[in-house]
Amino acid sequence: MNSNNLLDNFKNNITISSSIKGEETFWLNPNLKPFKDIKDKLTLSEADILDAEARMLRFAPYIERVFPETKDNKGIIESELKEIENMRSSLWSEYKFDLGKRLFLKMDSELPIAGSVKARGGIYEILKYAEELALSNGLLNPSDDYSVFAEQRFVDFFSKYKIQVGSTGNLGMSIGIISAKLGFEVIVHMSSDAKDWKKELLRSKGVTVIEYKTDYSQAVEEGRNNSDKDPLSYFVDDENSVSLFLGYSVAALRLKKQFSSLNIEINKDNPLFVYLPCGIGGAPGGIAFGLKTVFGDNVHCFFVEPVNACCMLLGMATQLHDKVSVQDFGISGITHADGLAVGRPSAFVGKFMEPMLSGIFTINDFRLYDYMRNLMDKENIFIEPSGCSAFSFLQNLSPLKTYISQHNMDYNSDKIIHVAWATGGSMVPKNVIEIYTNTFL
Ligand SMILES: *Cc1c(COP(=O)(O)O)cnc(C)c1O
Numbered sequence: 001m002n003s004n005n006l007l008d009n010f011k012n013n014i015t016i017s018s019s020i021k022g023e024e025t026f027w028l029n030p031n032l033k034p035f036k037d038i039k040d041k042l043t044l045s046e047a048d049i050l051d052a053e054a055r056m057l058r059f060a061p062y063i064e065r066v067f068p069e070t071k072d073n074k075g076i077i078e079s080e081l082k083e084i085e086n087m088r089s090s091l092w093s094e095y096k097f098d099l100g101k102r103l104f105l106k107m108d109s110e111l112p113i114a115g116s117v118k119a120r121g122g123i124y125e126i127l128k129y130a131e132e133l134a135l136s137n138g139l140l141n142p143s144d145d146y147s148v149f150a151e152q153r154f155v156d157f158f159s160k161y162k163i164q165v166g167s168t169g170n171l172g173m174s175i176g177i178i179s180a181k182l183g184f185e186v187i188v189h190m191s192s193d194a195k196d197w198k199k200e201l202l203r204s205k206g207v208t209v210i211e212y213k214t215d216y217s218q219a220v221e222e223g224r225n226n227s228d229k230d231p232l233s234y235f236v237d238d239e240n241s242v243s244l245f246l247g248y249s250v251a252a253l254r255l256k257k258q259f260s261s262l263n264i265e266i267n268k269d270n271p272l273f274v275y276l277p278c279g280i281g282g283a284p285g286g287i288a289f290g291l292k293t294v295f296g297d298n299v300h301c302f303f304v305e306p307v308n309a310c311c312m313l314l315g316m317a318t319q320l321h322d323k324v325s326v327q328d329f330g331i332s333g334i335t336h337a338d339g340l341a342v343g344r345p346s347a348f349v350g351k352f353m354e355p356m357l358s359g360i361f362t363i364n365d366f367r368l369y370d371y372m373r374n375l376m377d378k379e380n381i382f383i384e385p386s387g388c389s390a391f392s393f394l395q396n397l398s399p400l401k402t403y404i405s406q407h408n409m410d411y412n413s414d415k416i417i418h419v420a421w422a423t424g425g426s427m428v429p430k431n432v433i434e435i436y437t438n439t440f441l
Pocket residue numbers: 116117118170171277278279280281282283284339340342384386387423424
C-alpha cells in the first residue's frame with residue numbers, strides 16, 4: 001500500500017495519528033458485538049476448541065513420557081493462575097487505579113517444555129501434524145496409547161520429514177524442541193530480534209537455525225519459500241495458521257477450571273478483564289477466542305503492543321489488517337519486546353477478532369523493565385519484558401472507564417477481576433535476567 005495515500009486517508013483518525021507520533025495509544029473497538037449474536041457466524045466454534053483439547057489429552061501420555069517435567073500435571077502443558085496481591089496493592093496506589101480489587105497473573109511464563117505461551121500453540125500444531133502423518137502411514141491406530149510416539153520406529157519415520165518455521169525466538173523454541181524430540185529435521189528461520197541464547201539452545205538440541213538481519217515478516221517469507229520447494233517439508237505458518245490459533249485457545253477451558261477451584265465464578269457481577277501481549281496476534285487471538293467462547297460477554301479481552309510495533313492496532317483500526325505494516329506508517333517496528341517485534345499482523349486474526357475484542361493498548365519499552373523489576377520485587381516472579389506489557393492496563397484507567405460506560409455495564413466495577421497474561425520467562429538464562437534487571441531506558 002502506498003504510504004502517502006495511507007497517511008492521507010487516516011490523518012484525521014486520532015488513534016492512528018497518535019500511534020504515528022509514537023505516543024502510547026488506546027483503541028476501543030467500535031465493532032464489539034454481544035457474543036451470542038456473532039458466535040454462530042464465526043468460522044471456528046467451541047467444537048474446534050474441544051477437538052484441540054481432546055488431541056492434547058491423547059498426546060498427554062507421550063508428553064509425560066518424554067518431558068518428565070510435565071509429570072505432576074500428567075503430560076498436560078499448563079501453567080498456574082496466581083493471585084498477585086502485593087503487586088496489586090503497590091500498582092493500585094502508584095497509578096491511583098480503582099477498578100476491582102483482585103489481580104491474577106496467568107503464568108504462561110512458566111509453561112513447561114518451552115517457557116512461553118508458544119508452548120501451547122506451537123507444540124499443538126506439531127503434534128497434530130505428527131498424528132496425521134502417523135495415521136495416514138499406518139503407524140498408529142486411533143485407539144493406541146500415544147506414548148508409542150516415543151518409540152524408535154516413530155523417531156526413524158519422522159526423520160524423513162522436515163519442519164520449518166519463522167520466528168522472533170519463542171515460536172522457534174517451542175517448534176524446535178518438540179519437533180526434534182519427535183524425530184523431525186527442523187529448520188528455524190530467526191529474525192534479527194531473536195536473542196542469541198535462544199539460537200544456541202536450539203542448536204544444542206540439533207535444530208538448524210538460520211539467522212536473518214531483517215525483521216519477522218522477512219524471516220517468515222524465507223522460511224515459507226524454503227519449505228514450499230521441498231515436498232517433505234511442513235511449514236508452520238504463523239501468519240495464517242488456524243491450528244496454532246486453536247492450540248492457544250484451549251487455555252480458556254483450563255482457566256475456567258482454575259477459577260472454579262478458587263471458588264471464583266465469572267459472571268455478570270464478577271466480570272473478567274484480560275490483558276494479552278500481542279505480536280502477530282495468534283497467541284492472544286486464540287486465547288481471547290477461547291475466553292469469549294467460555295465466558296461470553298462476562299470476559300473483556302484487551303491486546304497490548306509495543307508503541308513501535310503496534311501492527312494489530314493499525315490493522316484493526318484501519319480495517320486493512322495484513323494489508324498494512326507499521327513501516328507503511330513510518331513506525332520502526334523496533335522494540336525491546338522481542339516476542340512482540342512484529343510489523344505486520346496475521347492475515348486472519350484481526351478480522352476474526354473484530355466482533356469480540358474489547359480494545360488495544362500500546363506501551364513504551366521503558367515501562368516493561370519497570371513492571372518487570374516491580375514484579376520481581378513484590379512477588380519474586382520473573383517474566384520477560386515482552387510479557388510485562390500485560391500490566392499496561394494501569395495506565396489506561398480512563399479508557400477502561402469509558403469502555404465500561406459505553407457498554408452500559410451494570411455491575412459494580414469493584415468486582416472486576418483482572419488477569420495479566422504473562423507470556424514468557426522461565427527459560428531466560430540468569431545472565432540475561434541480570435542484564436534486563438539493569439536496563440533503564
Ligand atoms: C509470541 C509472543 C507473544 C505474542 O504472540 P503472537 O502470536 O505473536 O501475537 C507474546 N509474548 C511473548 C513472550 C511471545 O513470545
